[in-house]
Amino acid sequence: MSYLDRALSRALSIADLRRIAMRRLPRSVFEFIDGGAEDELTLAGNRAAFERLRIVPRVLIDVSTPELQTEIVGQLAAAPFVIAPMGACALAWPDADLAIARAASAHGIPYTLSTMATISIERMADAVQGRLWFQLYVLRDRAMTDSLVDRANSAGYEALVVTVDLPAGGKRERDLRNGISVPLRMTSRHLVEGITHPAWALRMLRGGLPEFENVRGLLGDDSAGLTIAARVGQNLDAAYDWDDLARLRERWPRKLLVKGVAHPTDAVRMVSLGVDGIWVSNHGGRQLDGAIASADALPRVAAELQGKAALLIDSGVRRGIDALKSRALGAQAVAIGRAALFGASAGGEAGVRRALEILTGELALAMKLSGVPTMQSVDRSILRSDQARKEE
Numbered sequence: 006m007s008y009l010d011r012a013l014s015r016a017l018s019i020a021d022l023r024r025i026a027m028r029r030l031p032r033s034v035f036e037f038i039d040g041g042a043e044d045e046l047t048l049a050g051n052r053a054a055f056e057r058l059r060i061v062p063r064v065l066i067d068v069s070t071p072e073l074q075t076e077i078v079g080q081l082a083a084a085p086f087v088i089a090p091m092g093a094c095a096l097a098w099p100d101a102d103l104a105i106a107r108a109a110s111a112h113g114i115p116y117t118l119s120t121m122a123t124i125s126i127e128r129m130a131d132a133v134q135g136r137l138w139f140q141l142y143v144l145r146d147r148a149m150t151d152s153l154v155d156r157a158n159s160a161g162y163e164a165l166v167v168t169v170d171l172p173a174g175g176k177r178e179r180d181l182r183n184g185i186s187v188p189l190r191m192t193s194r195h196l197v198e199g200i201t202h203p204a205w206a207l208r209m210l211r212g213g214l215p216e217f218e219n220v221r222g223l224l225g226d227d228s229a230g231l232t233i234a235a236r237v238g239q240n241l242d243a244a245y246d247w248d249d250l251a252r253l254r255e256r257w258p259r260k261l262l263v264k265g266v267a268h269p270t271d272a273v274r275m276v277s278l279g280v281d282g283i284w285v286s287n288h289g290g291r292q293l294d295g296a297i298a299s300a301d302a303l304p305r306v307a308a309e310l311q312g313k314a315a316l317l318i319d320s321g322v323r324r325g326i327d328a329l330k331s332r333a334l335g336a337q338a339v340a341i342g343r344a345a346l347f348g349a350s351a352g353g354e355a356g357v358r359r360a361l362e363i364l365t366g367e368l369a370l371a372m373k374l375s376g377v378p379t380m381q382s383v384d385r386s387i388l389r390s391d392q393a394r395k396e397e
């Protein structure tokens with residue numbers, strides 16, 4: 006067993022994987038992944054909201070073989086998890102996108118490729134057999150936006166996830182201080198960080214500087230040295246509105262999800278436009294600092310939707326039990342961002358597999374201890390009564 010495998014097998018929790026990632030990555034890269042916007046109130050609030058939720062366990066129920074399998078957006082998945090889209094992952098580990106997608110496929114859960122991934126739509130579809138979704142950022146360059154949608158369609162992606170909570174890049178002060186910017190390039194500070202993290206630096210040198218393959222040419226000019234969030238925001242179309250969403254619905258023939266939703270009124274209007282899935286998210290606390298925690302937003306969205314569309318949630322999932330709590334509040338599944346990327350940062354594909362093993366293991370145990378034999382049998386009645394009220 007290699008040193009890497011030993012460290013991974015000793016990791017018991019996502020928090021352990023995060024600690025390994027913190028040691029192995031240069032600080033600027035770790036903080037790009039780990040950090041949030043401004044005072045990180047929403048980042049902390051996401052965890053606090055999950056932590057506040059409490060289950061009232063049932064007993065004397067046969068829980069000998071907990072069944073994690075569940076339907077996600079119309080198809081069965083092995084567990085109620087989805088990989089959230091993440092850009093610039095290759096800063097953490099060469100080909101991290103592939104590592105994460107392969108681990109997701111091995112675990113039988115959907116994977117979402119970001120517009121800002123460092124692998125193209127087509128290369129990913131060729132390399133990975135599992136369920137693939139494509140996340141769309143709506144660029145100011147509408148022709149390029151349309152071509153991203155059409156490419157995902159031609160490559161056979163099962164679902165399109167349009168992210169709507171980034172009309173501008175969040176103010177991520179850690180990235181501003183650390184000088185993490187795009188196009189990805191090395192500054193002298195990063196060289197010093199590389200010297201103090203030789204294993205990471207060697208992997209990077211071998212892999213070459215990652216490129217945003219889906220939007221080649223778009224981010225061109227590197228003179229301004231903007232943070233990744235600011236640069237992406239600068240190229241996104243802040244004028245995107247309901248009419249545009251209706252047009253996207255016409256252009257994309259398969260499942261359409263909208264990511265970055267918090268308000269129940271928005272969710273209902275989206276469904277009336279023919280959207281198949283609502284993805285409650287605050288971008289992991291990386292956008293509006295002061296936005297409601299996802300787990301706090303979920304119950305009202307679920308109450309308004311009344312099962313008329315698939316409902317997903319992300320932001321702050323770090324334990325298997327978070328999937329059980331989210332399910333009790335009405336979500337089909339939870340999406341994970343950093344939990345997977347901490348795994349990739351700690352050990353590539355093996356690290357992501359370890360992260361998924363940890364989360365599914367924790368979920369199976371939480372189901373047993375809560376008296377819940379199947380995902381289908383989870384409802385609000387397992388929550389503390391004041392938390393099980395429909396409207397919060």
Ligand code: FNR
Pocket residue numbers: 037038039089090091092093119120121122140168264286287288289290319320321322340341342343344346
């Ligand atoms: C993201 N997120 C994101 N979302 C998106 O729609 N497109 C993207 O390109 C990215 N990029 C990205 C990079 C990194 C490093 C992180 C951590 C996050 C947000 C992501 O999809 C998801 O909403 C959050 O990560 C969920 O919160 P947790 O699970 O990280 O707490």
